Amino acid sequence: MRALRKxxxxxxxxxSDPAPSRLAYRLQRLSLTPSFHRFxxxxxxxxxxxxxxxxxGSKPELRAEVQARAMDLQAYVQQRxxxxxxxxxxxxxxxELINDVREVLPVAFPISSFDLDLDALRAVIAELxxxxxxxxxxxxxxxxxxxIVERTPALVWQxxxxxxxxxxxxxxxxxxxxxxxxxxxxxVVGPGAKDAVPEALRLLQVAQPVAGRLVALQxxxxxxxxxxxxxxxxILLPEDAPVRxxxxxxxxxxxxxxxxxDVAALDMRLTERPTLxxxxxxxxxxxxxxxxxxxxEAR
Amino acid sequence: MKDFCAAQRAMRNIRKAxxxxxxxxxxxxxxxxxxxxxxxxxxxxxxxxxxxxxAMAGQAQFRVIGAASTCSRGVRFGEIxxxxxxxxxxxxxxxxxxxxxxxRVDHVIVCxxxxxxxxxxxxxxxxxxxEAVSEQDIACVLAACEMPEFxxxxxxxxxxPVNFALxxxxxxxxxxxxxxxxxxTDLHVLTIEQTAVQNLLYAIKRCDLxxxxxxxxxxxxxxxxxxxxERELGAACIDFGAGTTGISIFLKKHMIYADTVRLGGDxxxxxxxKGLPVPHAFAERIKTMYGGVVATGVDxxxxxxxxxxxxxxxxxxxxxxxxxxxxxxxxxxEEILEEVRDRLLAAxxxxxxxxxxxxxxxxxxxxxxxxxxxxxxxxxxxxGRPLRVRGLPQAATGPDFSSAIGLCxxxxxPQDEWWDFEMPLERYPARSLxxxxxxVKDNW
Numbered sequence: 001m002r003a004l005r006k007x008x009x010x011x012x013x014x015x016s017d018p019a020p021s022r023l024a025y026r027l028q029r030l031s032l033t034p035s036f037h038r039f040x041x042x043x044x045x046x047x048x049x050x051x052x053x054x055x056x057g058s059k060p061e062l063r064a065e066v067q068a069r070a071m072d073l074q075a076y077v078q079q080r081x082x083x084x085x086x087x088x089x090x091x092x093x094x095x096e097l098i099n100d101v102r103e104v105l106p107v108a109f110p111i112s113s114f115d116l117d118l119d120a121l122r123a124v125i126a127e128l129x130x131x132x133x134x135x136x137x138x139x140x141x142x143x144x145x146x147x148i149v150e151r152t153p154a155l156v157w158q159x160x161x162x163x164x165x166x167x168x169x170x171x172x173x174x175x176x177x178x179x180x181x182x183x184x185x186x187x188v189v190g191p192g193a194k195d196a197v198p199e200a201l202r203l204l205q206v207a208q209p210v211a212g213r214l215v216a217l218q219x220x221x222x223x224x225x226x227x228x229x230x231x232x233x234x235i236l237l238p239e240d241a242p243v244r245x246x247x248x249x250x251x252x253x254x255x256x257x258x259x260x261x262d263v264a265a266l267d268m269r270l271t272e273r274p275t276l277x278x279x280x281x282x283x284x285x286x287x288x289x290x291x292x293x294x295x296x297e298a299r
Numbered sequence: 300m301k302d303f304c305a306a307q308r309a310m311r312n313i314r315k316a317x318x319x320x321x322x323x324x325x326x327x328x329x330x331x332x333x334x335x336x337x338x339x340x341x342x343x344x345x346x347x348x349x350x351x352x353x354a355m356a357g358q359a360q361f362r363v364i365g366a367a368s369t370c371s372r373g374v375r376f377g378e379i380x381x382x383x384x385x386x387x388x389x390x391x392x393x394x395x396x397x398x399x400x401x402x403r404v405d406h407v408i409v410c411x412x413x414x415x416x417x418x419x420x421x422x423x424x425x426x427x428x429x430e431a432v433s434e435q436d437i438a439c440v441l442a443a444c445e446m447p448e449f450x451x452x453x454x455x456x457x458x459x460p461v462n463f464a465l466x467x468x469x470x471x472x473x474x475x476x477x478x479x480x481x482x483x484t485d486l487h488v489l490t491i492e493q494t495a496v497q498n499l500l501y502a503i504k505r506c507d508l509x510x511x512x513x514x515x516x517x518x519x520x521x522x523x524x525x526x527x528x529e530r531e532l533g534a535a536c537i538d539f540g541a542g543t544t545g546i547s548i549f550l551k552k553h554m555i556y557a558d559t560v561r562l563g564g565d566x567x568x569x570x571x572x573k574g575l576p577v578p579h580a581f582a583e584r585i586k587t588m589y590g591g592v593v594a595t596g597v598d599x600x601x602x603x604x605x606x607x608x609x610x611x612x613x614x615x616x617x618x619x620x621x622x623x624x625x626x627x628x629x630x631x632x633e634e635i636l637e638e639v640r641d642r643l644l645a646a647x648x649x650x651x652x653x654x655x656x657x658x659x660x661x662x663x664x665x666x667x668x669x670x671x672x673x674x675x676x677x678x679x680x681x682x683g684r685p686l687r688v689r690g691l692p693q694a695a696t697g698p699d700f701s702s703a704i705g706l707c708x709x710x711x712x713p714q715d716e717w718w719d720f721e722m723p724l725e726r727y728p729a730r731s732l733x734x735x736x737x738x739v740k741d742n743w
Binding site: 017018019020022024025026028029032033 | 369387388390391393394397398401402403506507
């Protein structure tokens with residue numbers, strides 16, 4: 001007779017052993033070990049990364065390949081339009097200075113912002129005479145912006161060959177063609193005048209009472225100043241404390257109108273003995289006056 | 300004996316290391332099941348009173364974080380019978396307990412019921428060296444106990460001082476610091492067969508574990524199933540296992556006697572299996588579902604279907620009344636209980652002030668067992684469940700887990716044993732002392 005119930009295969013009847021094999025038991029114990037967990041989390045990735053790096057580094061052609069790919073990727077990113085700089089914008093400068101900056105800047109637009117060496121460019125712009133301070137930055141929209149603080153001219157310096165504008169610290173600002181274009185600026189003359197500009201400016205301040213007659217300040221022998229007035233009158237100032245000496249001269253002039261007389265030069269070089277140099281006509285007149293006086297006495 | 304002391308000391312040190320690490324496993328290797336509990340020690344219980352017992356009878360300092368039990372294999376009469384099979388059973392239990400605990404354990408405390416334990420009561424007496432009794436005196440008096448001949452290939456499992464007497468004042472628990480002249484002690488020594496211990500050690504070692512302690516399961520089930528008063532006044536704990544029935548007698552909170560009867564629940568099952576020819580597994584099933592020891596009129600009418608798959612229709616559809624089943628079970632249970640009664644009588648249990656008997660273990664779940672035991676053993680009988688400990692799953696709170704739980708308590712608060720005291724100085728070999736003196740004389 002056919003069996004009424006479906007019989008299971010003998011292999012299925014035999015129950016599987018619930019006991020873990022020795023390997024499974026040890027593996028489970030290992031997996032419950034905290035130090036093993038730490039190793040899995042930190043040690044294994046570290047070893048993998050180090051091993052992969054060492055393997056790559058040991059093959060020159062692979063290394064070259066990796067380097068080339070890296071360069072390509074870098075170039076691709078740098079050439080993106082988001083990083084391109086199209087134009088230069090200069091702020092806070094006169095039109096001539098803007099032209100100078102454009103001429104002097106060694107940059108051909110468009111250029112990737114990764115290729116701009118802003119420090120070097122800044123140094124180039126800062127070398128211009130008229131630039132006191134400059135800051136460079138790349139702004140959104142691909143604009144290289146240069147904010148310039150210009151030097152303000154305080155003096156005109158006349159040398160043998162040229163007329164040069166100087167700022168209050170004695171720094172060159174720009175050469176000029178004609179004095180007339182900057183008539184309001186005082187004139188200094190002579191070699192070495194550039195190095196004593198602050199002193200000259202103080203002298204000019206003290207010389208306000210004779211400002212209408214002032215022609216120039218002349219540097220003599222690169223060590224002391226002469227104040228040159230109209231009619232060739234001069235005030236010779238000492239090397240030490242010229243400002244005080246000029247102030248004394250101004251005081252004397254204010255009291256006795258000394259410079260309005262026929263005087264060729266007022267020599268203040270020796271502090272304790274100011275000396276007047278008269279013009280020939282005045283000397284004649286002096287002699288004449290003295291003679292008259294002597295004659296009267298003789299009589 | 301000294302070697303075994305050294306081994307026990309080493310186990311104590313391992314146990315200390317395990318406590319330091321905070322995790323230890325307890326393993327109850329029985330004939331029917333291998334139970335594994337993983338304990339986590341959280342340090343001393345801060346909520347406890349400084350001199351009181353504290354919450355949970357002082358057991359609040361540990362928590363069970365993993366529990367598993369598996370069908371035992373390769374174990375007969377509580378002894379390892381097939382090494383590979385037993386090792387697999389231990390591995391199974393330990394692995395699932397570790398999985399539940401999510402923690403690896405390396406230290407294990409083991410109890411087992413077999414290996415023919417024998418109890419010895421020893422006495423020792425010494426003069427107190429100083430005015431007051433010091434720890435050194437206790438070590439001396441323990442060492443002064445005269446060791447009887449244990450027999451070939453037996454080792455000491457427990458050696459617990461149970462009583463101290465100081466100049467006719469007996470019943471001292473802790474004589475340290477008390478003033479007297481003569482100190483006497485009673486020492487309870489439990490010896491077991493050496494080969495069984497060696498097999499067990501080998502099985503544990505093959506599971507990559509370190510043994511942190513050994514205990515007799517008769518003792519530890521008494522620790523968990525007896526309440527404080529019973530242990531104080533005198534009680535016996537009968538642990539009905541599958542392969543063996545353990546007996547331990549407690550008095551004044553100390554175990555004073557332990558023994559095993561090599562009969563148990565498995566014998567009942569095999570009786571059923573032979574009596575109504577059925578497979579062993581089926582016999583176990585009907586024993587647990589319908590078993591009992593007292594037949595009533597209803598049991599004649601309650602029929603149990605015995606199905607099998609031999610193909611013989613008549614044989615496959617037999618029925619048996621519950622009374623018949625009880626008729627098979629009862630003689631065997633009576634035999635076990637009579638054997639237990641004989642052992643208790645031999646131990647002088649009837650001399651104790653209180654003769655409480657607590658039945659525990661898996662076999663104690665048999666219906667009507669307490670009634671039958673009352674007739675045979677004595678009037679004061681109760682079925683004891685183990686103490687409740689923190690974190691124990693519901694499935695492991697039955698009386699069949701009383702030895703595993705007792706082992707937890709024993710692991711947390713081990714009883715002072717002989718080897719916990721320093722070996723007295725005169726016990727050291729005199730030669731090595733002489734050599735040490737000579738070394739000092741030569742070098743200084």
